[in-house]
Amino acid sequence: MTLIHSRKAKRVAWAAAGGVVAAMLAAPPALADTGTDEASTAERVAEGQQELASYFFAYFNGEGGPEGESVRFALSEGSDALQWGDLNDGEAVLRSTEGTLGVRDPFIIRSHDGSTFYLLATDLNTDGVDFGEAQRTGSRHLEIWESTDLVNWSEQRHVEVSTEFAGNTWAPEAFWDENTGQYVVFWASNLYDTAEHEGRDQRDNYNRMMYATTQDFVEFSEPQVWIDSERREGGFGTIDSSVLQEGDTFYRFTKDEGTMTIYLEKSNDLLATVDHEGIGEPFTATDVAGEWSLITRDIGVGQEYTNPTGSTSVFTQGEGPTAFPSLTDPEQWYLFIDQPSYHGGAGYAAMTTTDHGETWDVLDSSGLPASPRHGTVMPVTREENDVLLAEYQPERLVTGVEEISISERHADDVVLPDEVTATIDGEAVSVGVTWEEYSLDGVGKRDEVTVLGWLDNGSATPAIATIALDGKPGKNPGKPGKKPDHPVHDEHPGNPDRPRG
Numbered sequence: 001m002t003l004i005h006s007r008k009a010k011r012v013a014w015a016a017a018g019g020v021v022a023a024m025l026a027a028p029p030a031l032a033d034t035g036t037d038e039a040s041t042a043e044r045v046a047e048g049q050q051e052l053a054s055y056f057f058a059y060f061n062g063e064g065g066p067e068g069e070s071v072r073f074a075l076s077e078g079s080d081a082l083q084w085g086d087l088n089d090g091e092a093v094l095r096s097t098e099g100t101l102g103v104r105d106p107f108i109i110r111s112h113d114g115s116t117f118y119l120l121a122t123d124l125n126t127d128g129v130d131f132g133e134a135q136r137t138g139s140r141h142l143e144i145w146e147s148t149d150l151v152n153w154s155e156q157r158h159v160e161v162s163t164e165f166a167g168n169t170w171a172p173e174a175f176w177d178e179n180t181g182q183y184v185v186f187w188a189s190n191l192y193d194t195a196e197h198e199g200r201d202q203r204d205n206y207n208r209m210m211y212a213t214t215q216d217f218v219e220f221s222e223p224q225v226w227i228d229s230e231r232r233e234g235g236f237g238t239i240d241s242s243v244l245q246e247g248d249t250f251y252r253f254t255k256d257e258g259t260m261t262i263y264l265e266k267s268n269d270l271l272a273t274v275d276h277e278g279i280g281e282p283f284t285a286t287d288v289a290g291e292w293s294l295i296t297r298d299i300g301v302g303q304e305y306t307n308p309t310g311s312t313s314v315f316t317q318g319e320g321p322t323a324f325p326s327l328t329d330p331e332q333w334y335l336f337i338d339q340p341s342y343h344g345g346a347g348y349a350a351m352t353t354t355d356h357g358e359t360w361d362v363l364d365s366s367g368l369p370a371s372p373r374h375g376t377v378m379p380v381t382r383e384e385n386d387v388l389l390a391e392y393q394p395e396r397l398v399t400g401v402e403e404i405s406i407s408e409r410h411a412d413d414v415v416l417p418d419e420v421t422a423t424i425d426g427e428a429v430s431v432g433v434t435w436e437e438y439s440l441d442g443v444g445k446r447d448e449v450t451v452l453g454w455l456d457n458g459s460a461t462p463a464i465a466t467i468a469l470d471g472k473p474g475k476n477p478g479k480p481g482k483k484p485d486h487p488v489h490d491e492h493p494g495n496p497d498r499p500r501g
Contacts, residue, residue, distance in 0.1 A: 055327075060374065073087040103123065256297070336348045348365060414440065
């Protein structure tokens, strides 16, 4: 494994061990008693730091060898899935030192117990190798790394999962199956009648989606066929499956290599197989339990959108779907589909649905990273957001937030601001804030109420507002909305160790 940190000289000094961030994330000790609920401010800060607040994107960025075929990271601006910034200045974080020395299609998953992140990728270096050869004599291995904090990564594991009859092992993903208590790992392979490479012709063959199971991403079961769906004369089949789960229903996005578009199915059985006999047999829709039912095909096709370069594209074909739920709307999903130049595009196209995938709208994608190819989006917590920024892009890190002090005669006069001043890269920046619910019911003259506000950019450093009343006790449910006339600016924002009077 090669781990690259080009930003070391600009790193912010703070403590992180075992995924727990200390120092700047600690709650101010003088504000431990909130007066609003039983939990202390410190407990509320710690709890809030573990809430999902932004998105992490792992991807590679192009053909032609290890320079492009390596793993890069990006981080969203808080919960805005359409606004992104590169990490590590867009330079590679993980490079392969195994197999072909190229790594594509990185997929990242948080373990079912939350303790570990596993990153899986395709072993493929296209320098001097075309996609035909890569499907006849390609790798039978997965490339695997793991981490507890998205910053410190294990040594690379080069793990054989396909049999000698497979010509390739492409675009691995994984999903924790609660029903069976194991991870289901799936990828695409051309399967041949012989283990001999000589005489193979991928044009007479096609890709099936395969799966195996594992408990630890070290030992894997024997591979099984998951989708065997030949769609057009001459081969090609299906690749690039990705899975979401809502309730007891699994939703599976897959690329149809016949149309080069993405279709969506659902099932209550993750391991149900699809087997279509004969070339050209259409996908069928079914509501039978334990089978996959077609929801929609050709997702996004024909819609115009602004691509990551800022130019206008029409979505026609794509691959590498990555789907994830919105952090702000429980009814909304996002779907990013890679539309590379050979599919008529210029990067990822962002799409959304609010009806479980029956209809899709292609969105303005100009705020996405400029050069990602097939990758994965995963929600991360506020703590993880700041760990990533501190390591890879410290000039985006919030290092302090002004404290708000409000003194009003009556509870009904209290209004919290919509924005606060945060310190980012040494500059004072206005950032949107969402305040926790609070109550001033029964608060007297000598009482103070402490309210936490979480910044819209996903920072783990909260805004803190202290409210005091100098009039009669009143009733007030809390009214965020307008900045107070006289906010108090902290001379040392975000420093929990400074004396407080």
